[in-house]
Amino acid sequence: MRRTALAIALVLLAALPFWVGNAYYTNIAAQILIYAIFALGLNVVVGYAGLVSLGHAALFGVAAYAGAVLVNAGQGHLVVVLGSCGVTISVAAIFAVLALRGTGLGFVMITVALGQIVWGVAYRWISVTNGDNGVSITARPSPFGLSLATAPAFYWAVFVVFLAAVGSMAVFVGSPFGASLRGTRDQPRRMTALGYNVWLIRFLAFLLSGFWSGVAGLLYLYYNQFISPQAVALTASAEVLLMVISGGTATLLGPIAGAALVVIIKNVASAYIERWNFVLGAIFVAIVIFMPEGLVPGTVRLWRWTAAELRSRGAARTAEAAPRERTP
Amino acid sequence: MTALAIRDLDKSFGGLRVTAGVSLAVMPGERRLIIGPNGAGKTTLFNLIAGELRPDSGAIELFGADVTRIPSRRRAHLGLARTYQIITLFAGETLLRNVTLSLLGLSRLRWNPVASLARQDDLLSQARDALRRVGLDHLADRPVAQTSYGERRRVEIAMALAQQPKVLLLDEPFAGLSIDERRDILALLNGIPRDVTIVMIEHDMDAALEFAEKITVLHFGEVVVEGTRAEVVAHPRTREIYLGE
Amino acid sequence: MNLWLVLAINSITLAGLLFLLSAGFSLIFGLMRIPNLTHGSLLMLGAYFGVSLIGWGVGFWAAAVCAALGVALFGGFVERALLRRLAGAELAQVLVTLGLSFMIADVCLMLWGGDPVAVDTPAAARGSTLLFGTAFPTYRLVIIAIAVVIAAALWAMLDRTRLGAMIRAGVDDPAMARAVGIRVSHLFTIVFALGAGLAGFAGVIGGPILSVYPGLDQDMLPLALVVVILGGSGSLVGSLVGSFVVGFLYNFGQAVFPELAYVILFLPMLIVLVVRPRGLFGRAAP
Numbered sequence: 001m002r003r004t005a006l007a008i009a010l011v012l013l014a015a016l017p018f019w020v021g022n023a024y025y026t027n028i029a030a031q032i033l034i035y036a037i038f039a040l041g042l043n044v045v046v047g048y049a050g051l052v053s054l055g056h057a058a059l060f061g062v063a064a065y066a067g068a069v070l071v072n073a074g075q076g077h078l079v080v081v082l083g084s085c086g087v088t089i090s091v092a093a094i095f096a097v098l099a100l101r102g103t104g105l106g107f108v109m110i111t112v113a114l115g116q117i118v119w120g121v122a123y124r125w126i127s128v129t130n131g132d133n134g135v136s137i138t139a140r141p142s143p144f145g146l147s148l149a150t151a152p153a154f155y156w157a158v159f160v161v162f163l164a165a166v167g168s169m170a171v172f173v174g175s176p177f178g179a180s181l182r183g184t185r186d187q188p189r190r191m192t193a194l195g196y197n198v199w200l201i202r203f204l205a206f207l208l209s210g211f212w213s214g215v216a217g218l219l220y221l222y223y224n225q226f227i228s229p230q231a232v233a234l235t236a237s238a239e240v241l242l243m244v245i246s247g248g249t250a251t252l253l254g255p256i257a258g259a260a261l262v263v264i265i266k267n268v269a270s271a272y273i274e275r276w277n278f279v280l281g282a283i284f285v286a287i288v289i290f291m292p293e294g295l296v297p298g299t300v301r302l303w304r305w306t307a308a309e310l311r312s313r314g315a316a317r318t319a320e321a322a323p324r325e326r327t328p
Numbered sequence: 329m330t331a332l333a334i335r336d337l338d339k340s341f342g343g344l345r346v347t348a349g350v351s352l353a354v355m356p357g358e359r360r361l362i363i364g365p366n367g368a369g370k371t372t373l374f375n376l377i378a379g380e381l382r383p384d385s386g387a388i389e390l391f392g393a394d395v396t397r398i399p400s401r402r403r404a405h406l407g408l409a410r411t412y413q414i415i416t417l418f419a420g421e422t423l424l425r426n427v428t429l430s431l432l433g434l435s436r437l438r439w440n441p442v443a444s445l446a447r448q449d450d451l452l453s454q455a456r457d458a459l460r461r462v463g464l465d466h467l468a469d470r471p472v473a474q475t476s477y478g479e480r481r482r483v484e485i486a487m488a489l490a491q492q493p494k495v496l497l498l499d500e501p502f503a504g505l506s507i508d509e510r511r512d513i514l515a516l517l518n519g520i521p522r523d524v525t526i527v528m529i530e531h532d533m534d535a536a537l538e539f540a541e542k543i544t545v546l547h548f549g550e551v552v553v554e555g556t557r558a559e560v561v562a563h564p565r566t567r568e569i570y571l572g573e
Numbered sequence: 574m575n576l577w578l579v580l581a582i583n584s585i586t587l588a589g590l591l592f593l594l595s596a597g598f599s600l601i602f603g604l605m606r607i608p609n610l611t612h613g614s615l616l617m618l619g620a621y622f623g624v625s626l627i628g629w630g631v632g633f634w635a636a637a638v639c640a641a642l643g644v645a646l647f648g649g650f651v652e653r654a655l656l657r658r659l660a661g662a663e664l665a666q667v668l669v670t671l672g673l674s675f676m677i678a679d680v681c682l683m684l685w686g687g688d689p690v691a692v693d694t695p696a697a698a699r700g701s702t703l704l705f706g707t708a709f710p711t712y713r714l715v716i717i718a719i720a721v722v723i724a725a726a727l728w729a730m731l732d733r734t735r736l737g738a739m740i741r742a743g744v745d746d747p748a749m750a751r752a753v754g755i756r757v758s759h760l761f762t763i764v765f766a767l768g769a770g771l772a773g774f775a776g777v778i779g780g781p782i783l784s785v786y787p788g789l790d791q792d793m794l795p796l797a798l799v800v801v802i803l804g805g806s807g808s809l810v811g812s813l814v815g816s817f818v819v820g821f822l823y824n825f826g827q828a829v830f831p832e833l834a835y836v837i838l839f840l841p842m843l844i845v846l847v848v849r850p851r852g853l854f855g856r857a858a859p
Contacts, residue, residue: 052663098847104663105608106850109802113839113846116795120835176432176448177441183418183429190416193378194433194491195404208441234795238671245668275683281675285655288669292662 013159017152026151027223032263033155033162034219039243039255040169041212046241047249048178049205050185052108054237055095055115056213061122061232063088063214064221068135069128077141084218085211091118092210096203115237122229134228141222148222158219165212169252172208181205246287248294257295329392331356331525332495337376337386339549346372347383348549354495354542356391357522361540362529365569369549370529371413374497377527378410379403390495405434407494411484411501413529417472423483424468427455430487458490459483462516478509485516489524496520498528502535510535537561545569578707580824586713586782588820589720593775594793595800596727596812597768603744603807605761607656608663610670612772613794614677619644619773620785621685624692633695633777641774648769652762674790682787692780712781719778723771728809740764744807796823799842805855814853 012019017026042056066087070080099110122129129135140148148154172178183191184198192198221227230236239262247258262280270276291298332354339347346369354360362370375381377388379400388396390406398406418426428445431454432438445451459465462482467475472483481501488496501517502510514535520526530536537543543560545553553563560566598612619640626636651673659665694712701708731737739760742750751757776785783789796819804815819838826837845853 046664052667098843101847102850105602105806106802106846108608109798110843110846112795112798113843116839117836117843120833120839123835124832171444172441174444174446175441176435176437176443176445177439179425179429179445180432180438186418186420187416189380190412191429191433192400193380193404193410194430194487195401196433196438197401235791242668242671245664249664275679277682278676278679281672281677281679284668284672285676288655288659288665288672292659292665 010163014156016159017155023151026155028263028267030151030155030158030223031267032260033158034216034223035240035243035259035263036256037162037165037219038213038216038240039247039259040165040252041209041216042240043244043249043255044169044172044181044205044209044212046244047254048173048181048185049202051099051202052241053099053111053209054108054234054241055099055111055113055118056209056240057232057234057236058115058118059088059092059095059210059213060217060220060236060240061227061229062091062118063217064227064231065122065129065135067218067221068137068227071137071141072135077143080141081218085214088210088214088217089207092207092214093203095210096206099206100199100202112234112237115232115234119229119232119234122232129229132229134226136226137221138225140225154223158223161215161219165215166252166256173252177201177204242284246284246295248291248296248298250293251296254294254296261295329356330354330389331358331391332377332527333387333389333392334373334377335387335389337373337388338384339372339376339381340384346549347376349386350546350549350551352544352551354525354527356494356525358525359539359541360525360527361536361543362527362546363531363533363536363543364546366531367548368546370546371499372549373546374410374499374529377497378408404491407492408497409488409491409493409495410497411488411499413499413503415477415480415484417480417483417487419472422469422471423459423464423475423479423486424452424455426472426483427458427486427490428452430490431455431458434491455490458486461489461519462486463512478505478512481505481509481513482516485513489520493524495525495527498526500529500531502530514539575707576828580828581821582709582713582717584821584824585817586716586820587824588816589716590775590779590782591796591800591819592720592724592812592816593771595797595804595816596724596809597771598797599801599804599806599808599812600740600744600764601768602801604740604747604764605656606661606747607659607666608670609765609768610667610794611651611673611677612768612797613790613792614674615644615648615769615772616776616779616793617681617785617790618647618677618776620692620776620780620783620789621681621690622773623777623780624685624690624785627692633693637774637777640777641770644773644776645766645770649762649766651769652765656765657758657761678787678790685785687787689784689786690780691784692777694781716778716782724809724813731809736760736763796838799838802852803842803845805852808852808854811852811854 016029020026020029038060042053045051045053063084067080067084070083075083095111095114098114099107102110123131140154142148143157146153148157180191180196180201184196184201188198220231243258243262244255245258246261247256248254261283265276265280265283269279273279287295287298330353332352334350334352337347337350338345350373362373364370372381376383379395379398383396386396387394390403390408393406395403395406418429428451431451435451437443437448437451456465456468459468462485464479464482464486467479472480475483485498485501501513505513517526517539528536528539537557540557543555543557544551545560545566547569552569553560553565555563594612594616598609601607601609622640622643623636626639627633631639655669656666659669698712698715700711702711702714704714731741739750739755742753742755743757743760747757800812800815800819803818804811804813818841822838822841826834830837
């Protein structure tokens, strides 16, 4: 049942540019996938390591800025990708070493501080980042000579990366390291007594998280062909965190659903509802009240409850309709 | 050579001296019981031995090797295992996964981010064996949340035994159990082979006394009485601490 | 020389406002372990309430008190209706407090519009006062005085009254406090309302200095967070010291190193956190 659902979903997503019809919505879908990758990356730290980060937009942004600088310096596609990844992972390592000095709110605040410092640098290091004006790149890359200038072409490129992200996450979650990571979230004390190096596990998880956040950042740069300090602001970090929490941290689908929720409300609903900020906030509050574990687990729960209700009602009706057995 | 040796261990929190010059020598295969009234510093002693706490002074040796400066996680690799007074299982997981995590801690596999844990048949069968030893293999796929308190206590022991420890620290393994459950755990503990040295903290006298060969009595962080079961039970100081005051 | 004095007075003024804002946040986090990310919005809400009240002819100080009460009531309601059931659920708390801040910000935008509103300095406090031979803006001195008075009142409440003792017990050891019979849930509502009220009050009296505009909440919240982290949560002295440090760093940073203003603000916090994760005076482990 799950396999068929997954297969159908994949086919629908792959064929999206066809059944959606116009470039605007295809672009929205591409944005959803980009933010889904970002949210999945953040979830490695928030959901699996149990550490709340409010500074991940810095990693996203650093990748985009590094990419922009390298592209404008005339570097080839491969160099841009490798350079951007390298810079992002290095920054993620620095973040991790500092943030892991704290626990709980201390960890959160260190990530806030680091994120704000990166934002400050993006804002003021005008010679490199152009400050508030941001950095533009003139064209999207053409991997293997294929142009990504049109909406469907770019969507498919993002879709491929998205598949790689989800696939690798699924493998990671089922791996021994993934189990170790979740163990450190639930009982860090016991894990140490069992022989695990809790700090190192968390550090490596942060690097993995930084890598995927950086991938999303680079895709974002290619999508907009522009990067500005706004993408590194505290609100951006808060937004991706909200995507993860609202969708639910326990599943892979959660962050994807959360990303879809926020992107759709921000981009699509905002065209129809003037008070979309209020609506988004209200949805978050409603999720906390009715589905505190997140949209995906909450929906699954609702589905199961409905199915069980229908089944028991059906059984009751069948029992009523069956002829009475007469025992001699 | 001793299995576990402690020399003049000292630990203070603020002005309170919780561990006061404790010295202990446990021989390989021994069954040692540490008792003492509440606040005597028993669990703190375990935390020091396990490496969760750093002593202010003194030394800890595991089979002759000084481990005082060695971090807690390394001591696990040197053959030290412990259970906890308050149950600290992985609440969202099955019993099998709990014990698997215990086994994984000592295996290189724990760093592998691409293999599938569910397909590690060798590891999983070892985990089932560990559960079988405590009589819980029929519940292997049951989530911890759906097990009874007594069953969870047994999982704690299974996890520690799965590490194939040389020295096993049991922190109040009988706490909160019914009389039947205590008898079962006692039988389980008695079945552990002599290549495992066991040090137990207990509050409940009956079950623990049956188990112990040598007893150390702690009071306000100090060792006040030590000897065989008979000696300690008869000692006037013991009576004084537990019945007098 | 005069410039430094002016900067110093402005810093102390900002410190005063920050203290009012962060004392509440610190108590809420110290006692209830809730990172109240709605706090900036509560300040902004109070500021807008004040603007309307003043617009309807209510005196400045009466408006400040009424706005504070209004925000306090709102805060109490939010605590009972929403936050109460979320004890220990950190992520849900983050989601709900951020969600609320979105809602409040949008409602303010809808009711009061997108243009910044300038608030007039209350008539009695206009002009300047002569102190040590220099003229200082009277209103800034008034704010400093108010902050000091409220700090003293809060200290007296915490140190001398039963309520204060219960709050301190709750901050130090919530389980024990409950065991001893302290009605922790009532306490939570009172403390949350108190914190909210202080924030709202700060919003109104800060009006003449900061003015009132959409985005005020997002500007003030990070500053309050830095104060609480630097000073340590659950500690009044920590909030005071933290407010001073942040007030000075912010103003002097803006004046002397405008390019590095944010770095100057966050770097010390980072250093403190890395060296001493519970803050300078923190009681509870963060």
